[in-house]
Structure formats: structure tokens, C-alpha cells
Amino acid sequence: MLENEANPTFSKSTGLPRKRFYRARAHSNPLSDCHFPVPVSPGHVDYSLHYPQFDQFDGSKKVKFADIGCGFGGLLISLSTLFPNTLMIGMELRDKVTEYVKERILALRVTNPGQYQNASVVRTNSMKYIPNYFEKGQLSKMFFLFPDPHFKEKNHRRRVISPHLLDEYAYVLEVGGIIYTITDVEELGDWMKACLENHPMFEALKAEELEADPVVKLLSSATEEGQKVARNGGQTFQAVYRRIVPSL
Numbered sequence: 001m002l003e004n005e006a007n008p009t010f011s012k013s014t015g016l017p018r019k020r021f022y023r024a025r026a027h028s029n030p031l032s033d034c035h036f037p038v039p040v041s042p043g044h045v046d047y048s049l050h051y052p053q054f055d056q057f058d059g060s061k062k063v064k065f066a067d068i069g070c071g072f073g074g075l076l077i078s079l080s081t082l083f084p085n086t087l088m089i090g091m092e093l094r095d096k097v098t099e100y101v102k103e104r105i106l107a108l109r110v111t112n113p114g115q116y117q118n119a120s121v122v123r124t125n126s127m128k129y130i131p132n133y134f135e136k137g138q139l140s141k142m143f144f145l146f147p148d149p150h151f152k153e154k155n156h157r158r159r160v161i162s163p164h165l166l167d168e169y170a171y172v173l174e175v176g177g178i179i180y181t182i183t184d185v186e187e188l189g190d191w192m193k194a195c196l197e198n199h200p201m202f203e204a205l206k207a208e209e210l211e212a213d214p215v216v217k218l219l220s221s222a223t224e225e226g227q228k229v230a231r232n233g234g235q236t237f238q239a240v241y242r243r244i245v246p247s248l
Contacts, residue, residue: 036095036123042135050120051087063087066134066172067143068126068160071223073101073119075143077108078222080119082214090121091133098123127160134172141215142169144181146225149188161192163199170201173243178205181239182219184229189237196239200246210240 039045047063048054054061065083067075070090079088092098101121108116124133147160156162161181169179179202181192196202210216220226220236229236 038124038129039132042131042133042138045133047087050089050122051117053117061087062138063089063134064138064140065089065143066091066126066139066141067145069093069144069147070101070121071145071225072097073104073121074223074227075145075218076101076119076121077104077116078218079215080116082218084115084118087118089119089133091124091126092121093123093125095123127158127165130168130172136171137174137177139173140177142173142177142179143219144179144192145219145223146183146229147181147188149183149185151185151187156191159188159191161195163195166195166199166202170199170243175243175245177243178213179239179241179243180215180219182226182236184225184234184236186235186237189239193237193239196241201244202241203244205240205242213240216240 064086065079065088067079067088067090070076070092073090076088076090079086090101092101098121105116105119105121122133144160148158150156150158173179179196181189181196183189183192197204205213216238219238220230226236
């Protein structure tokens with residue numbers, strides 16, 4: 001705490017990093033080449049660095065949740081306490097934002113002993129490197145909250161939900177695993193829903209399943225973007241789908 005008192009990037013009262021020192025552009029170009037290490041395969045990811053409490057990390061306990069484009073980590077923080085025995089990771093392309101989430105989790109671990117040990121973050125381009133991090137059928141939940149809408153038609157190929165990317169997501173999701181999406185852009189909401197609806201390996205959750213799922217309630221409230229939409233009285237558009245075995 002003495003270090004935090006002398007460091008203006010951390011709040012003296014909470015010990016958490018101050019977001020204003022980690023501001024970045026709202027989105028990054030996912031097609032550009034960024035320079036950061038990329039594991040050759042999931043077996044080359046050293047998760048002991050992400051989850052140090054698991055000092056006997058032998059690969060038997062695997063990451064099950066992935067928050068794609070995790071932003072400032074609001075959803076990760078909420079999920080961490082809701083599912084304390086589940087390993088989860090945020091994947092973020094922007095370096096400053098990734099650093100903020102990392103510092104936020106580390107600070108929460110210090111101020112809340114025994115908690116938040118199951119959450120971490122990595123800087124990567126999830127549109128390119130999902131198979132480098134996760135094995136076939138490894139994940140049980142994937143989250144895509146308020147992604148870049150890429151309004152121009154020529155840029156639709158940059159959207160994080162697309163027919164060809166859903167093939168990759170289906171590969172790393174276990175059968176029964178769930179994809180959660182939400183946006184405040186109606187056209188993008190229609191796009192994501194149509195992509196999922198037309199994919200043979202996904203089916204929509206029924207209304208009663210959505211109502212019973214505690215995660216659904218977090219989609220519009222846990223993130224900075226969702227809170228901003230709520231303050232402004234805006235609408236959100238969700239699409240929540242389950243990974244299935246396609247019928248022959």
C-alpha cells in the first residue's frame with residue numbers, strides 16, 4: 001500500500017488503478033499487425049503466470065470462460081466472484097487497457113485475500129489467435145460484449161462475430177457451451193443474431209433458460225459500456241446461443 005500511496009496511477013482510498021491513466025481509443029483495428037508474443041499452441045501457454053495461487057498448475061484445471069475484447073474488465077471481476085472455482089481470462093488488443101485490467105486484478109487480490117485468483121487477462125488479437133490459446137472443446141462460455149460495430153460494409157469483415165469466426169468459436173467451445181453477445185447498435189445486434197442463427201452448430205437459448213441464467217443479467221450491467229447505455233436510457237440487443245452437435 002505504501003507503493004500505491006506514492007503512485008498517482010492508483011487510488012489512495014481503494015488501492016485500485018485509476019482508469020484515466022489507462023485511457024485508449026474505444027476500438028483497435030483487428031486486422032493490423034501488433035507486436036506481442038503469441039503461443040505456438042495451447043500447450044505452450046504458461047497459465048501458472050496468470051493464476052499463481054494454483055502453484056501446482058499441471059494443466060488438469062483449464063480456463064473455461066473467455067471474455068473477448070474484455071475492455072476494462074468489469075465483466076471478469078463480476079464473474080470471478082460469481083464462479084470462484086472457474087478459471088477465466090479476458091482477451092484484449094489494446095495495450096493500455098490490458099495493463100489496466102492486469103493491475104486491477106492484482107490490486108483486488110491484495111485487498112481481498114483469497115478472491116480474484118481465478119481471473120486474468122492477456123493482450124492478444126482474438127480474431128487471429130483463439131486456437132493458439134484454447135484446445136478443442138475447452139471453453140464453456142464465451143463473451144462478446146459491446147464489440148466494435150464497424151458500420152461501413154467494407155469493414156464488416158472486421159466484426160468479431162462472423163460466419164467464419166463462429167467456426168473457430170465452435171471448435172473451442174464444448175458441446176453445451178454458450179456464446180453471449182450484446183450491443184447497443186440494433187443493426188449489429190441483428191447481424192450477430194443472424195450469424196448465430198444460420199450457423200449449424202449453434203441454437204438460441206429459450207426464454208426460460210435466459211431468465212434462469214445469472215450471467216445474462218450481467219451482460220448489460222457489468223461493463224463500462226453497458227452502464228453508459230443504461231445511464232443514457234439506450235436499448236441493448238442480446239443474442240445468447242448454445243453450442244450443439246449439428247444434425248446430419
